[in-house]
Structure formats: C-alpha cells, structure tokens
Amino acid sequence: MHESVRGSGVVARSEQGAEGPPHSVVVVGASHGAVHLADQLRFGGYTGALTLISDEAHLPYQRPPLSKAWLKGEVTPDSLVLRTADHYRGNGIELILGTTVRRIDRENDGVVVQMRHSDGSDRTRTFDRLVLATGARARRLEIPGGDHRDVLVLRTLDHAHRVAERVGSGPVVVIGGGFVGLEVAATLRGLGIEVTVVEAGSQLMGRAVGAGTAEFLLAAHRKMGVDVLLDTTPTEIVVDGDRIRAVRLADGREIAGTTVLVGVGADPRTELAEHLGLDCERGVVVDDRCRSSDPRILALGDCAVQEGCDGVRVRLESVDNATEQANAVAATLLGRDVRGRPVPWFWSDQGAWKLQIVGLIGGNTDVVVRTDPDKPHRRVALYFEDDVLVAAECVNAPADFVAVRSALARGRLLPRDILVDNTVPLKKLLTAVCAE
Numbered sequence: 282m283h284e285s286v287r288g289s290g291v292v293a294r295s296e297q298g299a300e301g302p303p304h305s306v307v308v309v310g311a312s313h314g315a316v317h318l319a320d321q322l323r324f325g326g327y328t329g330a331l332t333l334i335s336d337e338a339h340l341p342y343q344r345p346p347l348s349k350a351w352l353k354g355e356v357t358p359d360s361l362v363l364r365t366a367d368h369y370r371g372n373g374i375e376l377i378l379g380t381t382v383r384r385i386d387r388e389n390d391g392v393v394v395q396m397r398h399s400d401g402s403d404r405t406r407t408f409d410r411l412v413l414a415t416g417a418r419a420r421r422l423e424i425p426g427g428d429h430r431d432v433l434v435l436r437t438l439d440h441a442h443r444v445a446e447r448v449g450s451g452p453v454v455v456i457g458g459g460f461v462g463l464e465v466a467a468t469l470r471g472l473g474i475e476v477t478v479v480e481a482g483s484q485l486m487g488r489a490v491g492a493g494t495a496e497f498l499l500a501a502h503r504k505m506g507v508d509v510l511l512d513t514t515p516t517e518i519v520v521d522g523d524r525i526r527a528v529r530l531a532d533g534r535e536i537a538g539t540t541v542l543v544g545v546g547a548d549p550r551t552e553l554a555e556h557l558g559l560d561c562e563r564g565v566v567v568d569d570r571c572r573s574s575d576p577r578i579l580a581l582g583d584c585a586v587q588e589g590c591d592g593v594r595v596r597l598e599s600v601d602n603a604t605e606q607a608n609a610v611a612a613t614l615l616g617r618d619v620r621g622r623p624v625p626w627f628w629s630d631q632g633a634w635k636l637q638i639v640g641l642i643g644g645n646t647d648v649v650v651r652t653d654p655d656k657p658h659r660r661v662a663l664y665f666e667d668d669v670l671v672a673a674e675c676v677n678a679p680a681d682f683v684a685v686r687s688a689l690a691r692g693r694l695l696p697r698d699i700l701v702d703n704t705v706p707l708k709k710l711l712t713a714v715c716a717e
C-alpha cells in the first residue's frame with residue numbers, strides 16, 4: 282500500500298554528532314516497527330534505557346493475520362504476539378501498555394513526554410531521544426449512519442474482536458476494495474458468508490496495483506462468490522430499529538447487509554509530530570536515515586513519509602517497510618551507516634489468491650504479463666522503466682516473486698528482452714542473468 286507525493290522541501294541532514302549513543306530512547310507506538318527497532322538496538326549493543334509506549338492494552342502483536350487467519354478462528358491472541366513478555370523483560374525493554382502519549386515537548390537536549398494511562402492516571406517522563414512509530418488510523422465513513430455500532434473498521438486486535446463477533450450474524454457489506462477490504466471479503470466468503478464489496482473507483486486496489494492484476498483478482502473474487510460493485514458510492518447506512526438493514530448507494534439501490542466493514546484506507550498518526558512542529562506532509566517527513574526535520578527526532582513505519590533519491594516522497598504501509606525503517610533508525614541511533622534501502626515488498630492473501638508485490642509500480646505502463654495456460658490461478662506482471670525491470674506483481678507465483686525480489690535486491694539490471702520469453706520459467710531466466 283503506498284501513497285506518493287513529489288517532495289517540496291529539503292530534509293535536515295545533520296549527523297548524529299560526537300556525543301555517542303543516547304542514554305535513553307523512547308518509542309511512541311509498540312507494533313511491528315517499534316518492536317523490531319528495540320531488538321535491533323539491543324542486538325546492536327545499545328545498553329541505555331529503552332522504553333516503548335502503546336495506547337493498546339495488548340502485548341504487541343502481528344496485524345496482518347487480523348483480516349485472514351484471525352477471522353477464520355485459526356489463531357489466538359497469544360499466537361499473534363510479536364515477542365513474549367519475557368523477551369522484553371530479558372532484554373531490558375520497558376513496555377508501557379494501555380497508555381496514550383498526549384503531548385511531547387523538547388527540553389534542553391531531550392524530550393518531555395506526557396502520558397495518560399487508561400485508568401486515568403497521568404505521568405510525565407524525560408528521555409534523550411524520541412522515535413515516533415505511531416502508525417496509522419483507519420478512516421471512518423462520513424455518511425448518515427456511518428457511526429452505527431455495527432459499522433466496523435479493522436486496524437487493531439480490539440477491532441478484530443468486534444468483526445469476529447459479527448461473523449455469522451448476516452450479510453456483510455465491505456466498503457472499499459483495497460487490501461484490507463478484499464482480504465476480509467475473501468475470508469468471510471470462505472466461511473460461507475454473503476459479502477458485497479462496494480468500491481468507488483473503477484478498479485480494485487487502485488492505489489497499489491496495476492489494472493491487469495486488479496482485473497485478474499476481480500475475476501477471482503467474483504468466482505469466489507463475492508459480489509463486487511465498482512464505480513459505486515455508498516450514501517447512507519440504512520438502519521431499522523437499532524439494526525443495520527442495508528447500504529444505500531448513490532444510484533438509489535440498497536445492498537442488504539447487517540454489518541458494514543469500512544476499508545477505505547488509513548491516515549498517518551502525525552498529531553504529536555505536528556505539535557512538535559516537525560515537517561509533515563501526509564506523514565512525518567523523514568530522510569534516508571529516518572530523521573525528521575529535527576534530526577534528533579526519528580520516525581518510522583506507517584506514520585512516516587520518506588523521500589527517495591528521485592525526490593518523490595512515499596508513505597508505505599507494510600510490515601517490510603516498518604522493519605526496514607526500524608533498521609535505519611537503529612543504525613542512526615547507534616551512529617552507524619545505514620545500508621541502502623532494499624527494494625520494498627508487500628503481500629496480501631485474498632482467499633486462495635496470494636498476491637506478492639516487489640518494487641514500486643508508480644506510473645509505469647510498460648508491463649509484460651507472464652501466464653501459464655496449465656495454471657490459470659497464476660499470473661505475473663513485470664514492470665519496466667527504460668527496458669529495465671523495476672517491479673513485479675505475482676499472483677500465486679511465490680517462486681517467481683522470490684526470484685525477482687532477490688535479483689532486484691542484488692541490484693541486478695534485468696533487461697526486458699530477456700524476461701519476455703514466456704516459454705522459459707522466470708526463475709531460470711533470472712538465474713541466467715544474475716550469473717552473468
């Protein structure tokens with residue numbers, strides 16, 4: 282999932298300085314990026330105080346299964362945790378849960394963090410260095426009835442409990458044909474639930490995948506029995522008594538449903554950064570070392586927007602991005618070099634369809650599609666810029682995905698004329714190019 286915007290400003294680029302690693306680091310947020318960062322700091326030899334603060338009450342957990350295995354009842358909250366409580370204790374990582382950071386101020390060379398625990402108690406603490414890993418917040422539906430209790434979003438484990446509670450209580454209308462909406466739709470359909478997806482755009486996953494891949498997956502969803510409506514806008518959640526009866530569309534039609542799942546994207550949580558006066562543009566703007574416009578404050582993951590060498594600012598919502606940026610933050614705090622940003626990748630499981638994307642597709646229209654008549658569920662789209670491979674979308678083609686990803690990660694220039702040969706397996710073609 283990505284958003285891009287042409288950069289307008291210059292990000293501060295001062296170096297860490299000669300003072301060495303900080304005595305205390307606080308990370309606001311405790312999810313994929315923050316937990317990986319804490320490990321990287323400890324494994325990298327950082328011995329100072331390390332605190333993660335989360336407004337969620339649960340031990341940090343994996344989010345991707347929430348729209349897949351969780352809804353199928355295949356995982357428990359315990360099996361979702363990223364690390365055990367013993368891991369944090371054993372590595373001197375202080376985890377403050379159920380606590381919202383309400384305000385941060387700079388003081389001398391550090392920051393003063395004001396927090397409120399869910400029991401209402403307030404605390405203020407001072408730290409040397411601050412990392413913002415505040416992620417993103419699911420967008421809500423601003424239409425009449427959009428605030429009904431059975432109009433749900435899916436971002437957190439608490440949300441996932443609510444969605445699971447509603448499974449089996451009638452037809453579901455999913456608003457938004459992005460990754461989360463489609464994953465939920467496919468999962469629920471697999472459980473035998475009647476599902477309609479209402480998408481305002483003319484293609485599914487419009488922000489993130491090419492038209493051909495979107496068409497392919499549209500057909501897959503329809504084959505699964507998901508009713509997908511494109512170019513369709515919801516205008517009202519129709520409520521009878523205290524229950525949802527339907528979703529009304531702009532053309533007057535009503536789609537029957539008793540639960541509505543809203544998957545219309547997520548907004549980066551930048552309020553703390555904005556209060557601190559940091560440069561924000563649909564995310565906290567960071568440089569290649571993940572430093573914000575105040576180089577002593579860093580940001581990573583879904584809340585951060587990073588400028589690439591082409592000057593385009595991109596905000597990626599993926600586990601890979603949160604993890605890679607956590608590596609960069611750890612290196613910066615430890616005063617080490619940041620290794621070049623590996624090519625980004627992402628996956629989305631939609632029922633039996635596994636989509637894996639490597640690279641950023643951007644506005645590329647030069648695409649080569651590889652299919653196999655013996656494997657109709659499989660499709661690979663290769664994207665080229667100046668006849669060189671820059672990205673790929675692989676559906677049910679994990680071996681091709683791994684081959685492309687590792688070739689791109691090694692910085693190999695993969696020419697178009699070699700890769701178009703549909704008769705030779707992609708892995709074989711790539712192995713030959715990489716061996717040269």
Ligand SMILES: Cc1cc2nc3c(=O)[nH]c(=O)nc-3n(C[C@H](O)[C@H](O)[C@H](O)COP(=O)(O)OP(=O)(O)OC[C@H]3O[C@@H](n4cnc5c(N)ncnc54)[C@H](O)[C@@H]3O)c2cc1C
Pocket residue numbers: 309310311312313314315334335336337344345346347348380381382383414415416417435436437461550553581582583584597598599600601603626627628629630
């Ligand atoms: C249902 C679902 C399915 C997904 N599937 C995939 C997938 O298949 N593949 C993939 O690559 N990615 C997937 N993602 C995206 C992936 O989970 C995110 O990119 C990743 O979680 C980002 O990690 P993060 O550390 O940046 O932030 P987040 O995971 O968003 O965590 C940020 C944390 O900070 C907390 N926080 C924010 N502000 C404050 C504050 N002021 N005080 C205290 N705490 C605060 C938040 O409550 C949250 O717990 C999925 C996401 C969802 C929701």
